[in-house]
Amino acid sequence: MTFNSPEFIVFLLVVFVVYWLFGRNVKIQNLIILIASYIFYSWWSVKFLLLIVTCSLIDFFFSFRIYNSKKYKLLFLCMSISLNLGVLFYFKYLNFFIKSLSNGLNFFGVNNSLHPIDVLLPIGISFFTFQTLGYSIDIYRGRIKPTTNIFVFLNFTSFFAQILAGPIERASQLMPQFSIKREFSYPLAVEGLRQILYGLFKKMVVADKVGDYVNYIYFTYKSRSSLELLLGTFFFYIQIYADFSGYSDIAIGTGKLLGFNLSTNFRTPLFARTAPEAWSRWHITLTQWFRDYVYKPLLLTNKESTIWRIICILIVFFLIGLWHGANSTFLVFGLLHGSYFIPSILAKRHPVLKRIFRKLKTDRYLSIVSIIFVFTVASMTTTFFRSPDIGFALSYLRRLFGFNGVGLDPIIFRMTIYLAAFMAWEWLLKDKEFQFDIKFFPKPVKFACYYIVVFAILIWGHFADPSFIYFHF
Amino acid sequence: MKSFIIKIFIFSLPVFSFIGVGEYLLFRYKENIPVTSVIAGQLNRKRESYYSRYFFDSSPTLYKLGMAEEKKADILVAGRSTVLGFRAEMFHPFEDEFYNIGFATVTVADLQAVVNLIRNKKLHKPKIMIIGFDAPIFKSGPLDHYDRVNTPHEDEVYNLKLHFLAYQLLARQLYSKDRLPVNPDTQLGFGYLGDSGVGFRKDGSRLEAVAIQQSIDHPGYYNSILVNSALKNKISPFDEPFKMNDKLISSFLNILAELKKSGIRPIIFFPPVSDDFYSKIQKEPEFRTFFESYLSLQNTFTRMGYDIIRFKTPKDLGLKDSYMLNGTHSGDLVTGKLWLDFLTSKPQSGILAGIDTSYVNKLITSKNATPLSLMTDTLVFPKK
Numbered sequence: 125m126t127f128n129s130p131e132f133i134v135f136l137l138v139v140f141v142v143y144w145l146f147g148r149n150v151k152i153q154n155l156i157i158l159i160a161s162y163i164f165y166s167w168w169s170v171k172f173l174l175l176i177v178t179c180s181l182i183d184f185f186f187s188f189r190i191y192n193s194k195k196y197k198l199l200f201l202c203m204s205i206s207l208n209l210g211v212l213f214y215f216k217y218l219n220f221f222i223k224s225l226s227n228g229l230n231f232f233g234v235n236n237s238l239h240p241i242d243v244l245l246p247i248g249i250s251f252f253t254f255q256t257l258g259y260s261i262d263i264y265r266g267r268i269k270p271t272t273n274i275f276v277f278l279n280f281t282s283f284f285a286q287i288l289a290g291p292i293e294r295a296s297q298l299m300p301q302f303s304i305k306r307e308f309s310y311p312l313a314v315e316g317l318r319q320i321l322y323g324l325f326k327k328m329v330v331a332d333k334v335g336d337y338v339n340y341i342y343f344t345y346k347s348r349s350s351l352e353l354l355l356g357t358f359f360f361y362i363q364i365y366a367d368f369s370g371y372s373d374i375a376i377g378t379g380k381l382l383g384f385n386l387s388t389n390f391r392t393p394l395f396a397r398t399a400p401e402a403w404s405r406w407h408i409t410l411t412q413w414f415r416d417y418v419y420k421p422l423l424l425t426n427k428e429s430t431i432w433r434i435i436c437i438l439i440v441f442f443l444i445g446l447w448h449g450a451n452s453t454f455l456v457f458g459l460l461h462g463s464y465f466i467p468s469i470l471a472k473r474h475p476v477l478k479r480i481f482r483k484l485k486t487d488r489y490l491s492i493v494s495i496i497f498v499f500t501v502a503s504m505t506t507t508f509f510r511s512p513d514i515g516f517a518l519s520y521l522r523r524l525f526g527f528n529g530v531g532l533d534p535i536i537f538r539m540t541i542y543l544a545a546f547m548a549w550e551w552l553l554k555d556k557e558f559q560f561d562i563k564f565f566p567k568p569v570k571f572a573c574y575y576i577v578v579f580a581i582l583i584w585g586h587f588a589d590p591s592f593i594y595f596h597f
Numbered sequence: 598m599k600s601f602i603i604k605i606f607i608f609s610l611p612v613f614s615f616i617g618v619g620e621y622l623l624f625r626y627k628e629n630i631p632v633t634s635v636i637a638g639q640l641n642r643k644r645e646s647y648y649s650r651y652f653f654d655s656s657p658t659l660y661k662l663g664m665a666e667e668k669k670a671d672i673l674v675a676g677r678s679t680v681l682g683f684r685a686e687m688f689h690p691f692e693d694e695f696y697n698i699g700f701a702t703v704t705v706a707d708l709q710a711v712v713n714l715i716r717n718k719k720l721h722k723p724k725i726m727i728i729g730f731d732a733p734i735f736k737s738g739p740l741d742h743y744d745r746v747n748t749p750h751e752d753e754v755y756n757l758k759l760h761f762l763a764y765q766l767l768a769r770q771l772y773s774k775d776r777l778p779v780n781p782d783t784q785l786g787f788g789y790l791g792d793s794g795v796g797f798r799k800d801g802s803r804l805e806a807v808a809i810q811q812s813i814d815h816p817g818y819y820n821s822i823l824v825n826s827a828l829k830n831k832i833s834p835f836d837e838p839f840k841m842n843d844k845l846i847s848s849f850l851n852i853l854a855e856l857k858k859s860g861i862r863p864i865i866f867f868p869p870v871s872d873d874f875y876s877k878i879q880k881e882p883e884f885r886t887f888f889e890s891y892l893s894l895q896n897t898f899t900r901m902g903y904d905i906i907r908f909k910t911p912k913d914l915g916l917k918d919s920y921m922l923n924g925t926h927s928g929d930l931v932t933g934k935l936w937l938d939f940l941t942s943k944p945q946s947g948i949l950a951g952i953d954t955s956y957v958n959k960l961i962t963s964k965n966a967t968p969l970s971l972m973t974d975t976l977v978f979p980k981k
Contacts, residue, residue, distance in 0.1 A: 129757070130757040130758060130760075130761065131757065141602070144598045145598075146895060158836045187628075306600075308598045308958060310600075310601055314600055317605070323959075324935070575611065578611075579615070582612070582615055582761070582764065582765070582768070583765055583768050583769070584765070585761070585765075587758040587759070587761045587765070588758070588762060
């Protein structure tokens with residue numbers, strides 16, 4: 125059951141009615157959400173639901189040990205982290221490790237019989253793990269107290285609105301919301317629906333449609349012109365944005381329907397003027413997680429050194445790449461993005477660079493140029509994200525920079541026009557919380573927009589392949 | 598909260614209307630009838646009743662095995678689409694004892710799965726089993742171990758997403774240049790609109806109404822372009838390697854032996870091809886060698902004591918290629934003649950001895966019969 129399936133619409137409707145009709149107090153509300161979350165996850169896999177429940181219970185237990193112990197605080201934290209990362213490593217990275225080790229041994233002429241093991245990746249494991257890790261670390265740092273309410277904790281780790289692909293919530297943000305009774309708010313529910321609707325539109329009409337064109341261009345890249353290949357990278361960048369931000373919108377909208385405020389995960393990253401700005405708007409909860417739990421502690425060891433700052437950024441983006449998947453393409457993707465931070469880091473010490481960066485933000489025309497530049501570079505970098513291996517990505521980029529003409533297939537041209545219209549809409553509403561926050565529109569226009577979006581989904585929406593790209597992470 | 602739900606309901610009315618109209622159109626096409634209801638509908642009516650599957654898959658395994666389970670036939674036909682020309686009338690007076698599960702069993706693994714079902718009493722044990730596999734099934738290929746019978750499959754009518762896909766196709770008719778056919782006549786289905794469609798009759802054979810109508814309106818032989826080109830370009834099912842797969846043949850022989858041991862008489866049918874296609878085979882040396890090895894299986898099976906309906910082309914039967922649906926699929930008359938030749942070639946025993954051959958002969962020589970059809974049930978009538 126994915127967010128873009130008719131089954132989820134029915135599921136959400138049932139949960140919504142039961143929740144608001146019978147949720148007379150916070151305990152019942154939490155119980156209803158917990159049952160709904162477990163039903164939702166077991167739709168994917170009952171076996172992995174048991175894994176998530178077990179890990180949650182162990183983390184619940186460790187949270188008290190970390191909080192209460194004076195001598196062994198760090199030990200218990202390490203045990204909790206090891207458990208969570210161990211599970212993540214086993215399911216997500218073990219085969220990558222085995223393959224790399226085998227290749228390495230072969231390289232040195234050592235014959236080996238190392239084979240990947242047959243293991244399935246539990247959906248949402250990266251998101252779940254990072255959320256619980258954050259909880260344990262925050263307790264260790266004394267930022268929060270462990271909750272004594274098991275239902276609150278289990279809901280925090282398995283809330284169906286965000287268990288599969290985030291936003292990665294902080295305990296300090298989400299847990300208090302589970303501790304108080306939610307009251308139905310008409311404006312919040314309407315806003316939630318609006319956000320769900322736009323999320324569905326982005327996923328089913330934009331991402332999935334453009335995905336077909338991306339596949340078309342990537343599969344036939346050897347016979348494509350440079351212009352088409354460049355558009356292929358733009359298309360894919362827009363596809364992953366529409367796919368993941370669409371998912372996040374549905375998640376946040378679902379939360380709002382049930383009276384929750386989940387964290388914003390995207391803030392029009394396609395219009396960023398610098399690399400750091402792009403990452404402060406893209407998958408915000410993950411970036412913030414790495415900032416708070418990896419980058420800042422690393423940086424504290426030598427705050428004044430520019431070189432160390434660059435190394436820290438590269439470490440963080442190496443990990444962000446690795447978080448996306450156990451493949452060298454993701455590592456290159458991460459490291460490239462990390463390297464795009466270097467000019468802004470250097471700008472902190474160099475007045476000329478500092479002035480240029482300031483100008484980029486204040487000068488209107490320079491802003492537009494830098495948006496186009498950042499968009500183009502980020503798009504090209506996604507070639508590594510999309511390609512099955514580095515060789516393929518390099519071959520694609522080599523052909524792109526081979527300047528093989530500007531021929532344009534009419535169907536690719538048509539899709540470019542559609543996407544330009546989509547980008548124009550996003551630009552118009554770029555300052556809103558989400559780009560369908562149209563409550564200030566006159567009523568007839570507002571309703572016309574609703575129906576256009578609804579019927580666009582019904583008539584052009586992609587119903588065949590329901591999966592979200594970020595489910596693989 | 599109540600006012601919120603009421604407002605959402607009112608807002609959703611156009612959406613419900615869209616879904617309602619879509620479902621109504623699917624109902625008009627007889628598209629959204631579940632396989633179980635199709636089976637019940639076909640079994641409960643005396644006349645043939647056809648249902649359509651244009652948007653949803655016709656789930657041949659679900660449908661055919663479901664029908665076979667209900668029919669409890671003593672004469673069972675199994676194999677690829679090339680056996681679908683065997684019709685109940687050809688087994689008069691045992692029409693009610695007949696069922697054709699052809700197309701649900703497209704590989705040796707499928708056949709084994711059906712035999713397992715019979716062994717485990719999940720399917721009625723027939724007295725006779727006619728098994729027809731054309732040449733490509735005995736060469737190595739991706740489908741070697743593909744067993745449709747045991748592969749989980751769903752009746753697509755229950756797949757909500759596919760309903761929405763169907764509405765989209767219907768809605769696009771309002772502005773698309775590529776119109777859907779007025780009737781869903783080009784896809785395999787149960788063929789409610791059987792007068793122009795393609796569908797399974799209640800005996801499991803296939804009504805090829807489009808081809809029949811075409812052969813009545815413009816007599817001739819038309820439909821071999823696809824198979825000829827597949828053979829020439831070596832694409833599926835005529836893709837390399839052109840080598841008999843010994844493992845498959847051995848599995849097939851084991852199945853025959855098991856059938857015989859359990860008291861079921863297997864009759865192996867070597868489906869005919871058109872003379873035009875046969876001449877094309879002669880021009881492809883590699884495939885020709887492979888095809889000859891396939892045909893040599895006839896002697897192997899005969900030596901082992903199995904009954905064979907031998908390979909023939911229309912010319913061998915005194916007919917023309919216009920009696921073939923296409924290069925590899927025979928029309929009713931070709932299948933009928935091959936069956937009659939088999940029945941009369943030697944004295945028969947058991948249920949086969951009771952078949953009224955004069956009735957079968959009358960059917961295929963009837964004035965009403967057209968090259969492709971016995972015209973006993975079809976809704977297509979010659980324009981006279």
